Each structure stands twice: as structure tokens, then as C-alpha cells.
Amino acid sequence: MSKRTADEDAAGPLKAGGRPDAMDVDDKLPADMGEFEDEFEDEFESEDEIIEAGVDGRPDAEREAEEGAMDVDGNNGPGTFIVGRTRLEPGQTLSPDPTTYRMLHNLSTPWPCLSFDIIRDGLGDNRSVYPATMYTVAGTQAESSKASDNSIMVMKLSALSKMQGGDESSDDEDDDDEDADPLLEHKSIPLNTTTNRIRAHQAPGSQNPVTLTATMTESTNVFIHDITPHLASFDTPGTIITPQQNKPISTIRAHKSEGYAVDWSPLHPQGKLLTGDNDGLIYVTTRSDGGGFVTDTRPFQGHTSSVEEIQWSPSEASVFASASSDGTIRVWDVRSKSRTPALTMQVSNVDVNVMSWSKQTTHLLASGDDAGVWGVWDLRQWKPSAAGGSVAGKPTPIASFDYHKEQITSVEWHPTDDSIIAVSAGDNTVTLWDLAVELDDEESKDTAGVQDVPPQLLFVHYQNMAKEVHWHPQIPGVLAATGEEFSVFRTISV
Structure with a gap:
């Protein structure tokens, strides 16, 4: 796979491994500053690395008049966009209907981020109290001429309030600070190269968990950082991060080309990492009890094109799956001496960009391809042929959707x-x-006029240049998505 630049992507559709256009940035803005942009407020106040943004200070009548509907017909009158029925004219855009969200906040960063991950915290599981708090880590993509501006951003987002007046019937608990301004605190780790994909892992520590990140980069190197002190600094005012703490604790140099596939094993607490590159090679790196990292230099080989996604099995410690631009998903066992796949499934005629393995029903695997098709596969139906790893017969997904008209960039x-x-x-x-x-x-009669909209579609959220989406593992129903900017939201439907 040839390397794609931001300029090239501007002229064509974005792939899962492509890069969005760089945002306009004030050259005087520090590289570690961002803005927490609210949907209904354009004024910001900033101090050091804490950014505040008001939710909505306008009179109720003014706000309610604006929220009543979206103008999609170009006549300056209220209109409602109905998926599958309404068409946007050139130059028209959609505005979110606040009544369909329980929570919605937008976040702008100095440079767009191709990838991010949500970090588990010690605030408890199944949280329903608003305002909410969450921790994330992301990697930036600066313009090629300003590669030195790139960084890993460790972030704490707090005071994430519910939509005002929305979802009154919800059972969610609210505290007295529902209308507080959202806060963003963050620490930046200089990187000097674009982050293609970043994933976090929490390993046991002597007292508290150690939070590690693995960053696949344009430079072909994979950097492992310990961001534990950066996270701790949010709750310890005055903490200074030293230059040494910003350095990677390990660098994987086995790859000869850049890559986008990276995953930590959920079943190896100390840390076991898979990385895949554009040459189709996959390497495994293991963290020892002493904290060091060792990369097995014997790659897993089988894909005939780039490895776009890789994931460990959520239930079998030695098994992982990989998706490739060769149109296949392959299942591997790290114990194999041959370093070849145990199963090979041709699931698409185009690039398979992304993949997600269900943690609840571990024989289910979802995938998304370059043609905008995503589907769900039952791994119990994947039987190897007598000839070896290839699967006999053409696989059939248990569900498949051709709703999106551009490449699938994330599925979870x-x-x-x-x-x-x-x-x-x-x-x-x-x-x-x-x-x-x-x-x-x-019900089928009622939806007869909307043939292009599957009944399984619950909600559509607009996200310019959408690249990744993740569910928060501890706040039910909350999602974060990245593209030209970040969105943190929860709908009333989930």
C-alpha cells in the first residue's frame, strides 16, 4: 500500500488508514492547547491547560425557537430531515436536534486526530450521574511541514452535562451542577510524527494500575508510553511532567513500513501487543514481569496486502484475527510454529478496513469495508478446508448492511x-x-416508503470526516467519536 498524504486525501474519499485534511490553526496557538467547543456557544475562556465553555446562556424562548427544527429545504423555514426521504441541496448542512440527545459536546484540537482510545478510570462502573467525567488519549496529525507539532494528547474531560431540558423521563441521576461549564484538561507528549492509531492498556502496578499506550506512527516505529503520571497529574494540582516521563519506555522497530493495526490483549494483564503493517506483516511484543518489552522478530505472514485492523480474541489468550486490504479476515494462533493463519475468510472484494470482536458473544465478529458495507459473521461457521487454512465455500454474514455510501472507518x-x-x-x-x-x-407497511433505511438503524449522528468511534466502558450509552473534531454524546435511543 502506498503512503497517502493529507493533500491526496483531500481530492478523494478517506480510507480507514487515510488522513483527514489539517485544520486551520492559529500559528500562535501552543501545540498543547485545544478548545472545548459547545454546540450552542461560540465564546471560550482559557487559562493554562484548562478550557471552559458555557453550555447555553441564552433565554429559553430563543433557544427553543432554534431547536424546534432543522432547515433543510433552503427556504429559511423549519424542516425535518428524514433519512431515506429528504435530500440535501448543494450547500445545505444538517444541525443536530437537541431533543434526540441526552448529552452532546464537541471538542476542537489544534490538529485533527486520526485515532483515540478511552481509558478506564477509578470512578466506578455503570455510572449514571451527570455531569460526567472521562479520560482519553489521542494522537494528532499535523501538516507535513509542521510534523514537530505532533503529539500524544492525554485528556480529562469533566463537567459533561446533559442537554438542558432533554430527556426528562430518564432515570439518570443528576447532581446540582448539571449546568456547569465543561472542562478539558490535557497533557501533551511530543511525538514528531503522525499517529495512525493509538490503543491503551492497563497493567497491574505495585499500588495502582499502570496505563500504557501503543502508538502506530507514520515513521514505521511503534512507541510505547507510560502515561500513568500524566493521568495522575489531573488530580494533583501543580504536578510537573518531566521530559523523561514524556519519553517512550519502549520503541518497536521491527516494521519496515508504516501501519494502522494495533491491539493489546485483554487476557494478558502485564501486556501483550500485536502490530500489523502495510507490508502485510504482523509482530507480537510481550511485556515481561520486570516491565521490559521483547518483540518476536519472526512475523506472522499470510496477507497479500496491508493489515488494516487486528484484534485479540476476547476469550482465547493465544488467538487473534486480522483484517486486510486483500479483502480477507484471517484467524491466527500465536503458538503456531509456521506463523501462518489457521483460517482465511474472503469477506469482501475490496479493502476490509475495520473489525470488532464481540466481548459478550465471542463467536461474533463485525467488519467494515471500503465500499461502505459492514456485516456480522458467526465464527462457528468458519471451517477450514481439507487443503489447509482457507475456508471452504463462500462465507455468508448473519447480517449485512449497505447503508453507508462511503468507506467504513470504525465499527465497535x-x-x-x-x-x-x-x-x-x-x-x-x-x-x-x-x-x-x-x-x-x-410495521413493514409503515416503512414501505423508506426502502433504503434498514429497520435496525437506530440513530444517525453527523461527524465531519468521521474516523473512529468508541463506547465508554463505564458510562452506559456514552460514545466518543473523532474526525475533524471530537464529539462526546449519548442519544435518547441507547
């Missing part, structure tokens, strides 16, 4: 509900799906 199962999936795509949308939905005959 809900952390506790194996029927709900979030999908992002190059058509600037993040969609939520419920695979358990089935229409009866009467």
Missing part, C-alpha cells in the same frame, strides 16, 4: 449489549444499530 460492539453496534463512515456520519430489531407485517 456495545460493551454490554451484543445486539447494538456503533459504526462510523466516510460519509460524515456515526450510526447506531440494533440487530435485535425485527419488523412485523404492520
Whole structure:
């Protein structure tokens, strides 16, 4: 796979491994500053690395008049956009209907981020109190002429309030600070190269968990950082991060080309990492009890093109799957001496960009391709042929959707509900799906005029240049998505 630049991507559709256009940035803005942009407020106050933004200070009547509807017909009058029925004219854009969200906040950063991850925290599971707090880590993509501006951003987002007046019937607990201004605190780790994909892992520590990140970069190197002190600094005012703490604790140099595939094993607490590159090679790196990292220099080989996505099995410690631009998903066993796949499934005629392995029902695997098609596969149906690793016969997904008209850039199962999936795509949308939905005959008549919209589609969220979407593992229903900017949101439907 040839390397794609931001300029090249501007002239064509974005792939999962492509890069969005750089944002206009004030040259005087420090590299470690961002703005927490609220949907209804354009004024910001900043102090050091804490940014505040008001939710909505306008009179209720003015706000309610604006929220009443979206103008999609170009006549300066209210209109409602109905997926599958309404068409946007050139120059028209959509505005979110606040009544469909429980929470919605937008975040702008100095440079767009291709990839991010949500970090588990010690605030408890199944949280329903608003305002909410969450921790994330992301990697930037600066213009090629300003590569030195690139960094890893460790972030704490707090005071994330519910939409004012929205979802009054919700059982969520609210504290007295619902209308508080959202806060963003962050620490920057200089990187000097674009982050293609970043993933976090928490390993046992002597007292508290050690939070590690693995960053696949344009430079072909994979950097492992310990961001534990950066996270701790948010709750310890005055903490200074030293230059030594910003340095990687290990650098993987086995890859000869850049890559986009990286995953930490959920079943190896100390840390076991898979990385895949554009040459189709996959390497495994293991963290020892002493904290050091060792990369096995014997790659896993089998893909005939770039490895776009890789994931460990959530239930079998030695098994992983990889998706490739050769149109296949392959299943591997790290114990194999041959370093070849145990199963090979041709799931698409185009690039398979992304993949997600269900943690609740571990024989289910979701994938998304370059043509905008995503589907769900039952791994129990994948049987190797007598000839070896290839699967006999053409595989059939248990569910397949051709709703998106551009490449699928991210797909992720809900952390506790194996029927709900979030999908992002190059058509600037993040969609939520419920695979358990089935229409009866009467309902089918009511939706007869919307043939292009599957009944399983729950929600459509606009996200310019959508690249990745993740569910928060501890705050039910909350998602974060990245593209030209970040969105943190929860809909009333999930």
C-alpha cells in the first residue's frame, strides 16, 4: 500500500488508514492547547491547560425557537430531515436536534486526530450521574511541514452535562451542577510524527494500575508510553511532567513500513501487543514481569496486502484475527510454529478496513469495508478446508448492511449489549444499530416508503470526516467519536 498524504486525501474519499485534511490553526496557538467547543456557544475562556465553555446562556424562548427544527429545504423555514426521504441541496448542512440527545459536546484540537482510545478510570462502573467525567488519549496529525507539532494528547474531560431540558423521563441521576461549564484538561507528549492509531492498556502496578499506550506512527516505529503520571497529574494540582516521563519506555522497530493495526490483549494483564503493517506483516511484543518489552522478530505472514485492523480474541489468550486490504479476515494462533493463519475468510472484494470482536458473544465478529458495507459473521461457521487454512465455500454474514455510501472507518460492539453496534463512515456520519430489531407485517407497511433505511438503524449522528468511534466502558450509552473534531454524546435511543 502506498503512503497517502493529507493533500491526496483531500481530492478523494478517506480510507480507514487515510488522513483527514489539517485544520486551520492559529500559528500562535501552543501545540498543547485545544478548545472545548459547545454546540450552542461560540465564546471560550482559557487559562493554562484548562478550557471552559458555557453550555447555553441564552433565554429559553430563543433557544427553543432554534431547536424546534432543522432547515433543510433552503427556504429559511423549519424542516425535518428524514433519512431515506429528504435530500440535501448543494450547500445545505444538517444541525443536530437537541431533543434526540441526552448529552452532546464537541471538542476542537489544534490538529485533527486520526485515532483515540478511552481509558478506564477509578470512578466506578455503570455510572449514571451527570455531569460526567472521562479520560482519553489521542494522537494528532499535523501538516507535513509542521510534523514537530505532533503529539500524544492525554485528556480529562469533566463537567459533561446533559442537554438542558432533554430527556426528562430518564432515570439518570443528576447532581446540582448539571449546568456547569465543561472542562478539558490535557497533557501533551511530543511525538514528531503522525499517529495512525493509538490503543491503551492497563497493567497491574505495585499500588495502582499502570496505563500504557501503543502508538502506530507514520515513521514505521511503534512507541510505547507510560502515561500513568500524566493521568495522575489531573488530580494533583501543580504536578510537573518531566521530559523523561514524556519519553517512550519502549520503541518497536521491527516494521519496515508504516501501519494502522494495533491491539493489546485483554487476557494478558502485564501486556501483550500485536502490530500489523502495510507490508502485510504482523509482530507480537510481550511485556515481561520486570516491565521490559521483547518483540518476536519472526512475523506472522499470510496477507497479500496491508493489515488494516487486528484484534485479540476476547476469550482465547493465544488467538487473534486480522483484517486486510486483500479483502480477507484471517484467524491466527500465536503458538503456531509456521506463523501462518489457521483460517482465511474472503469477506469482501475490496479493502476490509475495520473489525470488532464481540466481548459478550465471542463467536461474533463485525467488519467494515471500503465500499461502505459492514456485516456480522458467526465464527462457528468458519471451517477450514481439507487443503489447509482457507475456508471452504463462500462465507455468508448473519447480517449485512449497505447503508453507508462511503468507506467504513470504525465499527465497535456495545460493551454490554451484543445486539447494538456503533459504526462510523466516510460519509460524515456515526450510526447506531440494533440487530435485535425485527419488523412485523404492520410495521413493514409503515416503512414501505423508506426502502433504503434498514429497520435496525437506530440513530444517525453527523461527524465531519468521521474516523473512529468508541463506547465508554463505564458510562452506559456514552460514545466518543473523532474526525475533524471530537464529539462526546449519548442519544435518547441507547
